[in-house]
Amino acid sequence: MPWYRIHAMCGPGHQSNFETYYHSAKPLTKDEKADLWEDTMRSNDVHNAAGEVDVVRKLPKKVREEKVRKYEFQLQHAKKMLEILG
Numbered sequence: 001m002p003w004y005r006i007h008a009m010c011g012p013g014h015q016s017n018f019e020t021y022y023h024s025a026k027p028l029t030k031d032e033k034a035d036l037w038e039d040t041m042r043s044n045d046v047h048n049a050a051g052e053v054d055v056v057r058k059l060p061k062k063v064r065e066e067k068v069r070k071y072e073f074q075l076q077h078a079k080k081m082l083e084i085l086g
Contacts (some may be wrong), residue, residue, distance in 0.1 A: 001023065001025055001028070002023075002024055002027055002028075002056075003021055003022070003023050003024075003055070003056045003057075003058070003059055004021065004022045004023075004024065004033070004036065004053050004054065004055060004056065005019065005020075005021055005027065005053070005054045005055075005056045006018075006019070006022060006036065006037065006040050006052075006053050007019045007020075007048070007051045007052070007054070008020070008043065008046060008049035008050060008053075009050050009051060010041075010047060010048055010050070010053030011047065011048060012048065014048065014050055018041075018044065018046050018049065018051070020040060020044070020064050021056070021059060021067075022036060022040070022053075022065055026064040027055075028053075029063045033053040036053055037051075037052075037053050041077050043068065080085070
């Protein structure tokens with residue numbers, strides 16, 4: 001179950017950076033990586049992008065901590081909503 005780092009130089013003159021991480025239940029083929037790239041750039045409104053999709057062994061510490069915090073918050077919210085809905 002690999003993680004993928006999607007990174008790009010983007011914008012006029014490629015002066016901006018974009019980076020995100022994606023988890024897949026299975027290794028992606030070359031075509032699936034290309035589709036992931038296109039979908040990610042489109043959904044994040046990234047223009048004039050040049051970069052790639054790389055497999056990473058593990059998430060950087062900061063990214064992992066952010067994801068853990070985000071999902072802990074989602075769990076807390078879901079528990080509160082279940083209590084409200086009874």
